Amino acid sequence: xxxxxxxxxxxxxxxxxxxxxxxxxxxxxxxxxxxxxxxxxxxxxxxxxxxxxxxxxxxxxxxxxxxxxxxxxxxxxxxxxxxxxxxxxxxxxxxxxxxxxxxxxxxxxxxxxxxxxxxxxxxxxxxxxxxxxxxxxxxxxxxxxxxxxxxxxxxxxxxxxxxxxxxxxxxxxxxxxxxxxxxxxxxxxxxxxxxxxxxxxxxxxxxxxxxxxxxxxxxxxxxxxxxxxxxxxxxxxxxxxxxxxxxxxxxxxxxxxxxxxxxxxxxxxxxxxxxxxxxxxxxxxxxxxxxxxxxxxxxxxxxxxxxxxxxxxxxxxxxxxxxxxxxxxxxxxxxxxxxxxxxxxxxxxxxxxxx
Amino acid sequence: xxxxxxxxxxxxxxxxxxxxxxxxxxxxxxxxxxxxxxxxxxxxxxxxxxxxxxxxxxxxxxxxxxxxxxxxxxxxxxxxxxxxxxxxxxxxxxxxxxxxxxxxxxxxxxxxxxxxxxxxxxxxxxxxxxxxxxxxxxxxxxxxxxxxxxxxxxxxxxxxxxxxxxxxxxxxxxxxxxxxxxxxxxxxxxxxxxxxxxxxxxxxxxxxxxxxxxxxxxxxxxxxxxxxxxxxxxxxxxxxxxxxxxxxxxxxxxxxxxxxxxxxxxxxxxxxxxxxxxxxxxxxxxxxxxxxxxxxxxxxxxxxxxxxxxxxxxxxxxxxxxxxxxxxxxxxxxxxxxxxxxxxxxxxxxxxxxxxxxxxxxxxxxxxxxxxxxxxxxxxxxxxxxxxxxxxxxxxxxxxxxxxxxxxxxxxxxxxxxxxxxxxxxxxxxxxxxxxxxxxxxxxxxxxxxxxxxxxxx
Numbered sequence: 001x002x003x004x005x006x007x008x009x010x011x012x013x014x015x016x017x018x019x020x021x022x023x024x025x026x027x028x029x030x031x032x033x034x035x036x037x038x039x040x041x042x043x044x045x046x047x048x049x050x051x052x053x054x055x056x057x058x059x060x061x062x063x064x065x066x067x068x069x070x071x072x073x074x075x076x077x078x079x080x081x082x083x084x085x086x087x088x089x090x091x092x093x094x095x096x097x098x099x100x101x102x103x104x105x106x107x108x109x110x111x112x113x114x115x116x117x118x119x120x121x122x123x124x125x126x127x128x129x130x131x132x133x134x135x136x137x138x139x140x141x142x143x144x145x146x147x148x149x150x151x152x153x154x155x156x157x158x159x160x161x162x163x164x165x166x167x168x169x170x171x172x173x174x175x176x177x178x179x180x181x182x183x184x185x186x187x188x189x190x191x192x193x194x195x196x197x198x199x200x201x202x203x204x205x206x207x208x209x210x211x212x213x214x215x216x217x218x219x220x221x222x223x224x225x226x227x228x229x230x231x232x233x234x235x236x237x238x239x240x241x242x243x244x245x246x247x248x249x250x251x252x253x254x255x256x257x258x259x260x261x262x263x264x265x266x267x268x269x270x271x272x273x274x275x276x277x278x279x280x281x282x283x284x285x286x287x288x289x290x291x292x293x294x295x296x297x298x299x300x301x302x303x304x305x306x307x308x309x310x311x312x313x314x315x316x317x318x319x320x321x322x323x324x325x326x327x328x329x330x331x332x333x334x335x336x337x338x339x340x341x342x343x344x345x346x347x348x349x350x351x352x353x354x355x
Numbered sequence: 356x357x358x359x360x361x362x363x364x365x366x367x368x369x370x371x372x373x374x375x376x377x378x379x380x381x382x383x384x385x386x387x388x389x390x391x392x393x394x395x396x397x398x399x400x401x402x403x404x405x406x407x408x409x410x411x412x413x414x415x416x417x418x419x420x421x422x423x424x425x426x427x428x429x430x431x432x433x434x435x436x437x438x439x440x441x442x443x444x445x446x447x448x449x450x451x452x453x454x455x456x457x458x459x460x461x462x463x464x465x466x467x468x469x470x471x472x473x474x475x476x477x478x479x480x481x482x483x484x485x486x487x488x489x490x491x492x493x494x495x496x497x498x499x500x501x502x503x504x505x506x507x508x509x510x511x512x513x514x515x516x517x518x519x520x521x522x523x524x525x526x527x528x529x530x531x532x533x534x535x536x537x538x539x540x541x542x543x544x545x546x547x548x549x550x551x552x553x554x555x556x557x558x559x560x561x562x563x564x565x566x567x568x569x570x571x572x573x574x575x576x577x578x579x580x581x582x583x584x585x586x587x588x589x590x591x592x593x594x595x596x597x598x599x600x601x602x603x604x605x606x607x608x609x610x611x612x613x614x615x616x617x618x619x620x621x622x623x624x625x626x627x628x629x630x631x632x633x634x635x636x637x638x639x640x641x642x643x644x645x646x647x648x649x650x651x652x653x654x655x656x657x658x659x660x661x662x663x664x665x666x667x668x669x670x671x672x673x674x675x676x677x678x679x680x681x682x683x684x685x686x687x688x689x690x691x692x693x694x695x696x697x698x699x700x701x702x703x704x705x706x707x708x709x710x711x712x713x714x715x716x717x718x719x720x721x722x723x724x725x726x727x728x729x730x731x732x733x734x735x736x737x738x739x740x741x742x743x744x745x746x747x748x749x750x751x752x753x754x755x756x757x758x759x760x761x762x763x764x765x766x767x768x769x770x771x772x773x774x775x776x777x778x779x780x781x782x783x784x785x786x787x788x789x790x791x792x793x794x795x796x797x798x799x800x801x802x803x804x805x806x807x808x809x810x811x812x813x
Contacts, residue, residue, distance in 0.1 A: 077620030232652075233652065236652055240644055251633055251637075
């Protein structure tokens, strides 16, 4: 055993890495729980990567899309489980990304020198949402078809370039098998190519700057702050969290596999209960609410503009919330965060229970 | 048939019992294992002269008393209410057979409850040796409650040939001991004892992981490590206990598991198998986290981790209990009573004379429509497991099916041939052909997509 270790150590400098891991520390305080959510989303991403590759073996984009998903669900051995794990890990992935984002926000981990961590994280979130949107259409059943049709009608209202963007995404004037082909290319090639290097960059920054600590902890004198070594202590805690998450994914995936509806019929009536996936429910509902106040195409355009502005403000928060005497800007940033979280939760709930 | 049917839409009748039972089992098995745990941990503290452990054990016993004596008791009564409403026929059969068994269990339960209270309130008030005796009294009484209830629970899966030979004769209770020590009694008791020990550890980890690392460093580590050892018997012996249990269950029930195993790839007929596999996975996770984490690095083991283990233990309990219940399908009392309360030996009679004619709670008279009679058939035979639009939704199953397709399914269920895929886990549909046609008419009304005029009478 030690011979193998020595062999690898001489070539890969394992001892050096271990010493580095032992020296590196992670802060320990009452909000440490929130440090795990980035790791949870990473695990879910890895599950999606593996299950996505497995699905790709049988999935056929284009006119055969529906039938191939049908075959995966009902004919291929364990196909139902792989599809279900892919779908559930996507849901838990986005959920943990949202939790991670808000915990980073409220811990003010976007402040100098971690701004690029925040921006790369925001870009990863947007890519994650695009993964969700493009993946949702791939089964091509009537629900995913109609939801995508509704979803793609939104960018159509962007002034000037709206039509061009929507047509480019659809590959024509209507959602069709060409759209599936395009979405598949996005979902399985373009987005991963963008996502993976960005993820590496994000992880590099986390490693470089270490974990941020909340303001309450900053008030504690440095000598009294508690830390634990990254290796093995924090890594073990992280792995325990991964194991718990894996259990949750397994329970959900094996007990509640996603349905496959009827094959999409572009000429048929829209099925009952069409709604976007939960992570788009808030934006969908917000646009709907604004549309009630300002009706017509202008309303949708105003809605999209407000939404985009909100997103831009959210991204630019590191420029606003710099350390000022009295911390007034910091407080305002926290209130803005609470407001955004409130809007997100309330509009999502409205979408499910009222809309 | 002799009782009205309680209608629960949404989660359905099985989950009313299921939800209460899962929490109750989790707590009551903790009550049994935790009793032994308290006695042994106190004994160790006395033997090793560790008086610093006493206040910590006392804190754990307070938590234990609150959880078991309050929640355990209330949920236990909840089960009685629920099964009485949901499965009155089966509950009646059990009471007729086991009334004395239950009476004895309640005596032990009373001793258990009283000694738990005495145990907690006499900390530091009576001599330590006497206090330990109270702990042993509690532990003994609680093990006795398990020993008794296990006979009744395992009876429901395997009543045994002797009891089945006299079932329906009116002399069933004279075979009390045969029914009690039925084929799965001992393996089931072994599994439950192992689970009780594990749950004692899982809950104790919650108490001890909450201790401040700085203030209780060494003691905390010792207690956590000693507690983790309680999981060892379960994880060595559980596979053996399961194999023993599986060997004792009848071939028809085993077939359900085998069917699940054979079709797990395609995902058909595999609910029980999937859940059984989840039970294994969650148990393995508890073992892994307990050993690799709590035992090896007790200082890093936080109360959050301990609570997560409780969550996984709950998932393990839920999946094991679900699998145990589901494997009994299509019976509620093995080979004697189907899961909808129809007795096996009544099937032929009900097919000839009618199901609704035997029921005291169905609408009668000339004005009663087919839909009403069909609804009564649905309530009397299907609603024990299905709902209209919730759990195991009938609307969902029938989606897109016309009268002929529904008729075919009903015919298949009524014939209940051995090679039918439903035979393994669904009771036969009973009643006259007119009653089955009425059920078909009613089911068609649930399926709005099908043309209403296409009802075919057989």
